[in-house]
Amino acid sequence: MRVEDGRPWERPVPHGEGEYGTFFEGCAQGKLLVQDCPSCGKRQFYPRALCISCGLTPDWLEASGKGTVHTFTVVRQMRLEPFAGERPYVVAVIDLDEGVRMLGTLTGIDPDDVVIGLPVEAYARIYEEGRAIPYWRPVDQSS
Amino acid sequence: MWHRGRLMAEPRRRAVIAGIGLSDYPIAPHLTATQHHVQAMQRALEDCGLPKEEIDGYCCAGSGSWGILDSAPFMAEYLGIDYRFLDGTFTGGSSYEHHLQHACAAIGAGLCDTVLITYGSDQLSKSGTAIDLGASARVEGALQVEAPYGLPLAGAYAMAARRHMHEYGTTSEQLAAIAVGVREFAAMNPYARYRNPISVEDVLSSRLVADPLHLLDCCVVTDGGGALVVTTEERARDLRHAGVHILATAGAQTHWIISQMPDYTDTAARGCATEMFRQTGLKRSDIDVLQLYDSFTITVLLLLEGLGFCDRGEGGPFVAEGHTAPGGSLPLNTDGGGLSSSHPGMRGIFLAIEAVRQLRGDAGVAQVPNAATALIAGSGGYLSGIATAILARPEVIG
Numbered sequence: 293m294r295v296e297d298g299r300p301w302e303r304p305v306p307h308g309e310g311e312y313g314t315f316f317e318g319c320a321q322g323k324l325l326v327q328d329c330p331s332c333g334k335r336q337f338y339p340r341a342l343c344i345s346c347g348l349t350p351d352w353l354e355a356s357g358k359g360t361v362h363t364f365t366v367v368r369q370m371r372l373e374p375f376a377g378e379r380p381y382v383v384a385v386i387d388l389d390e391g392v393r394m395l396g397t398l399t400g401i402d403p404d405d406v407v408i409g410l411p412v413e414a415y416a417r418i419y420e421e422g423r424a425i426p427y428w429r430p431v432d433q434s435s
Numbered sequence: 436m437w438h439r440g441r442l443m444a445e446p447r448r449r450a451v452i453a454g455i456g457l458s459d460y461p462i463a464p465h466l467t468a469t470q471h472h473v474q475a476m477q478r479a480l481e482d483c484g485l486p487k488e489e490i491d492g493y494c495c496a497g498s499g500s501w502g503i504l505d506s507a508p509f510m511a512e513y514l515g516i517d518y519r520f521l522d523g524t525f526t527g528g529s530s531y532e533h534h535l536q537h538a539c540a541a542i543g544a545g546l547c548d549t550v551l552i553t554y555g556s557d558q559l560s561k562s563g564t565a566i567d568l569g570a571s572a573r574v575e576g577a578l579q580v581e582a583p584y585g586l587p588l589a590g591a592y593a594m595a596a597r598r599h600m601h602e603y604g605t606t607s608e609q610l611a612a613i614a615v616g617v618r619e620f621a622a623m624n625p626y627a628r629y630r631n632p633i634s635v636e637d638v639l640s641s642r643l644v645a646d647p648l649h650l651l652d653c654c655v656v657t658d659g660g661g662a663l664v665v666t667t668e669e670r671a672r673d674l675r676h677a678g679v680h681i682l683a684t685a686g687a688q689t690h691w692i693i694s695q696m697p698d699y700t701d702t703a704a705r706g707c708a709t710e711m712f713r714q715t716g717l718k719r720s721d722i723d724v725l726q727l728y729d730s731f732t733i734t735v736l737l738l739l740e741g742l743g744f745c746d747r748g749e750g751g752p753f754v755a756e757g758h759t760a761p762g763g764s765l766p767l768n769t770d771g772g773g774l775s776s777s778h779p780g781m782r783g784i785f786l787a788i789e790a791v792r793q794l795r796g797d798a799g800v801a802q803v804p805n806a807a808t809a810l811i812a813g814s815g816g817y818l819s820g821i822a823t824a825i826l827a828r829p830e831v832i833g
Contacts, residue, residue, distance in 0.1 A: 303582075303585065304572045304574050304579075304582035305572070305574065305583070306579035306580070306582070307575040307579055309575060312579055312580070315580075337580075338577055338580045338694075338695075362598070362699075363594045363595070363597045363598040363601070363699055364594060365586075365590045365593035365594050365646050365647075365648075366643075366645065368643045368644060368645065369642065369645070369650075370587050371565045372565075372585065375585035381585070383584050383585070383594075384594075385694055385699075393695075394580070394694060395580065395581045395584060395586065395694035396584060397584045397585070403646075408597070408598070408601045419583070
C-alpha cells in the first residue's frame with residue numbers, strides 16, 4: 293500500500309509494544325499485516341501473541357489492502373484537535389478481503405456518499421520514525 | 436431446595452437487596468467522587484437500618500477514570516470496611532450487575548454475610564460534558580489500533596445503529612421513541628437532569644453528534660453515586676424493608692473494543708437472558724418492569740432484542756408502539772434513565788436501585804402497578820460487557 297508521511301503527528305500515538313509494533317512497522321514498509329494461524333487457520337486482527345481460537349502462535353499474513361465498509365459514522369461533534377477542525381469526518385469498520393476487520397478513518401470521499409459495502413483500499417500514514425497506521429479511501433475506479 | 440428446577444442456596448443463605456441509597460444528583464459540585472460513595476453508603480445503611488460494622492463483603496469498580504486510586508482496596512480502606520470478601524470487577528457500566536452476581540455467590544457459599552456495593556462520580560463537576568480521551572495521549576494495549584482515528588464514544592454506538600438500520604430498516608424515528616418514553620418517566624423524577632417533555636421531532640432536530648445519533652439519542656452527563664446492601668434473606672427480616680430477591684444473574688462479553696464486535700446488531704445480552712430465564716423458569720411475559728442501560732437509544736434497542744422481549748430486527752417497531760413508555764406493557768427506565776436523569780459515567784448500580792424502589796412499591800408517581808418482577812441489564816465498554824439480573828418480590832419465590 294502507498295505510504296505517506298503524517299508528521300508532525302498531533303493525534304494519539306500508538307505505543308507499539310509487542311505485536312502491535314510489528315504491525316505498525318509493517319505499515320511503514322507498505323505492508324498491511326494481519327495474523328493467520330498455521331495450526332487452526334484462524335485469521336485475526338488486532339495482532340496478539342496468541343491465536344484467540346486455539347491459543348498457539350500465529351503467523352503474519354500480508355493482506356491485499358482491499359476491503360469494504362461494514363459500518364461507519366460521520367463525526368460531527370468533537371472538541372479535541374486536530375479532529376475538531378476536520379469535522380465532519382468518517383470513521384469506518386472495514387471488512388478486509390482476508391476476513392478480519394479494522395477500524396479506520398475514511399478519506400477522499402464526501403461523507404454523504406459513504407455507504408455500507410463501499411469498496412475501499414488502505415494506505416499508510418507515518419506517525420513516528422519507522423511506524424505508520426492505516427487509513428482508508430475508496431478504491432480508485434481508474435486503477 | 437429446588438425452585439423451578441434450579442438449585443438455590445439454602446433459604447437462610449439466599450441473598451436479597453436489603454438497602455439502597457443514592458447520593459446527590461444530577462449536579463453536585465459540593466461532593467468529590469469519594470464523597471458520593473460515602474453519601475450513598477450512609478443513605479443505604481439508613482434505608483435498611485444495618486449497622487456499618489456488620490458489612491463483611493465489599494464490591495467496588497472505582498469510577499473508571501482514576502485508574503487504581505478509587506479501586507476496591509483503596510475505597511475499602513477509606514470507608515473502613517473489614518472485608519472477608521472483596522470484588523473489584525470492572526466492566527464499565529455493567530460492573531454492578533457482576534457485583535450482584537458475585538455477592539449472591541459469596542453469601543450463598545458462606546464467604547460473608549453482608550455485602551456493600553458502592554459507586555460515586557463527580558464527572559460533570561470535575562470534567563464537564565466532554566468525555567473523550569486527550570488527543571496527545573500515547574496509547575498502549577488494544578485501544579492503540581483505534582485511538583488515532585478520533586472516534587468519540589458516541590461514534591462507536593453510532594456505528595452499531597448504522598448497521599442495525601442497514602440490516603433491519605430501523606429508523607431514527609424509532610430510536611427517538613426510546614428517548615421520548617424515558618423522558619416521560621424523567622418528568623416524574625424531581626431530581627432528573629432533564630424533565631421537560633420531548634417529541635420524536637425534537638430528537639431528530641437536535642444536532643447530530645455522530646451519524647445517525649443525535650444529541651437526544653445520547654445520555655446526559657451528571658454527577659452521582661449509589662450504594663446497595665446485599666445480605667441474607669434471614670438477616671433482612673430484622674431490617675427496615677423486606678429484602679428484594681435476586682432470582683438470577685448472568686454476565687458475558689462478546690468483545691471489548693468496538694472494532695472487535697462480532698455482530699454490530701447483537702450483544703452478549705442474548706446469552707445472559709437465555710441463562711437467566713432457563714435458571715428461573717420464568718417467561719419474558721412475567722417481567723413487569725425493565726431497567727436497561729441507556730447510554731444511547733441504540734443501547735436500549737439492542738438490549739430489548741437481545742434479551743428476547745422482541746425478535747431480532749423488531750426493536751424499532753416494538754418501541755414505536757409504546758410498549759416501553761409509561762402505561763405500556765414493559766415500562767422502561769422509570770427514573771428517567773441515563774437518557775434523561777443521571778449518568779455520571781457508569782450507571783449500572785442505578786438500574787438495581789430503581790428496580791428495588793419499584794418492587795418495594797415506593798416509586799410514587801412512577802410506580803408500575805403491582806410490579807413484582809424486574810429485569811435489569813447493564814452494558815459496559817462499547818456494547819461489550821453485558822451483565823443482567825432478575826429481581827423479585829419475596830412472594831414470587833413462593
